[in-house]
Amino acid sequence: MLTSLYVEGDTFLHRQRPGAKLALILVVGLALYVTESLTVQAVAAVIAAAIYFSLPIPFREAIYRLKPVLFTIAVLGLINIWLLSPHEALVSTLRLLAVVFLAAAVTATTRIADFMETITWALQPAEKLGIVRAADVGLALGLVLRFLPDIFAHYEGLKHAHAARGIAFRPLRALGPLIILTLKDADAIADAIDARGIRGR
Amino acid sequence: MTTKDIVLVALFAAIIVVLGFLPPITIPLIAAVPITAQSMGVMLAGCIIGARRGAAAYVLVILMVAIGLPVLSGGRGGLSVLMGPTAGYIAGWVFGAFVTGLIAERMVRDGQPEVRQYLGFFLASIVGGIVVVYAFGIAWLCFSTGTPFAKALIGNMAFVPGDVIKAVLATLAARAVLAGYPMLPSRA
Incomplete structure (x- = not known):
């Protein structure tokens, strides 16, 4: 993709x-x-x-x-x-x-x-000043690539849910549900990252 | 930023990328200007995850563009987009999302009457998603091509109707998310 x-x-x-x-x-x-x-x-x-x-x-x-x-x-x-x-x-x-x-x-x-x-x-100077951690940028980038397919899957799921109910699907109407479906995983993902100690301490 | 903030930023950046893949919508009256969902992300990001995280999500998207991933609508990407005459709009997204977030964070609260929340999100989307983005976009357009400011401003007006519609849609979506899964109050 x-x-x-x-x-x-x-x-x-x-x-x-x-x-x-x-x-x-x-x-x-x-x-x-x-x-x-x-x-x-x-x-x-x-x-x-x-x-x-x-x-x-x-x-x-x-x-x-x-x-x-x-x-x-x-x-x-x-x-x-x-x-x-x-x-x-x-x-x-x-x-x-x-x-x-x-x-x-x-x-x-x-x-x-x-x-x-x-x-x-x-980013090293910014890191020394404590503004941003370079490793976090890499982590965020990895997360985007990891979760892109999931969001497309959410989108397809919403389409099917509309079809199953016989409602016309309007992509932009589905934005609210799509965003909720995606962001509500944030806690679980953050916990998983912290449980593995990926960001160190 | 906490780990959850980073995750929210990344997930929202992914949503912005997905918005670029949705088919553009053309409105019969103004068929010349197709409406892509991606620039609506500025309004959505500010209204839903707030100023700092919203701006960070756009920084992340621009970073992806810079390293050669075609994540902008229509499969555009690479440094050439960031050096072209419309690069100002892309830079404007970061500041636009930030301003949208600032206004939304101040105007919209849980427990307010629904109408006030709608109004707050709409105003935030118009100022951040349209005024701020246009300001950066037009400034760079004029500088890079030499087009007189007044003419560029007039030319930009063709995009206003579409962008106002986006602000309405973003307001509806932001309010739906605020009701269903509020994140704006937990500012980063």
């Missing part, structure tokens, strides 16, 4: 550390927002697109992944031609394309586990 957007491969980007790749997006993004030069944006967009499309992702899949974002950028770009000027519209559109292609390339070349390691590392 939930397949990560990571693609197997051994490209240059695959071999870089996740922290370095995130820093790259940040630096490139900031640099592109500082300049209004059309040439710089165009070169950046072409390079970023080249990086993204050179990854071992089938072309159709590569386009499919970015379709919603590209659609939004295109629509806003067209509106801006009319609201601002063709030049300004082109600059902001190319800038967005560059950043989005680069970000998509990083997503496709970084494993979830590697991201998590980086996040745990980045």
Whole structure:
């Protein structure tokens, strides 16, 4: 159901550390927002697109992944031609394309586990201050993935319960029951976690 | 946060993900804008598990998006979504859920007349789920694309009817949960 957007491969980007790749997006993004030069944006967009499309992702899949974002950028770009000027519209559109292609390339070349390691590392200062525990973030993430199928099962159950009573099922009407069904397990799950001493002390 | 708070945050984040998989609803009058259930999660999270836990649930969802899980409606995910022109709305979800929760926690109490509870949840959903989310969304949209603020604001108005309907639905659901299994009073 939930397949990560990571693609197997051994490209240059695959071999870089996740922290370095995130820093790259940040630096490139900031640099592109500082300049209004059309040439710089165009070169950046072409390079970023080249990086993204050179990854071992089938072309159709590569386009499919970015379709919603590209659609939004295109629509806003067209509106801006009319609201601002063709030049300004082109600059902001190319800038967005560059950043989005680069970000998509990083997503496709970084494993979830590697991201998590980086996040745990980045959370260390917050952990020292007692704001959040990195282990808790990992725990919460694991819980989401563990209970997603259960919530879909609750949803299907509600559908069947409606059918059995001959009532038309309206997904949004079922929200209240769905949320109650899901959250009332919270005590039992929390007790199970504490009984196993997972969060330590 | 206690273990139960973490579990509630995780379960709610999972509900938000499930909302993204529900078929979008189009309303005959405003067919151009499909209503996805996912952005309703902002209102639901704030009204049902409160400010801090509601915001945390959205941080968790965004974290999942960032590490490459396609958990947003329509199977979207990855860093590209967080860098695109609509990223402001996604960031706005966190603050929107927080503000929704703050208002709901202050306005809605057990034992109040039902009408007051409905009104409290509705107001919280409108302010947190619409005003706050739009503020962040439009700010980033204008910054990243250069679109003039007034025009972006007008363009956003197309989404208001759908979002008001969401606020109504979220209010009904939040009140049902408050009656059936209240969690809002036990603030994190």
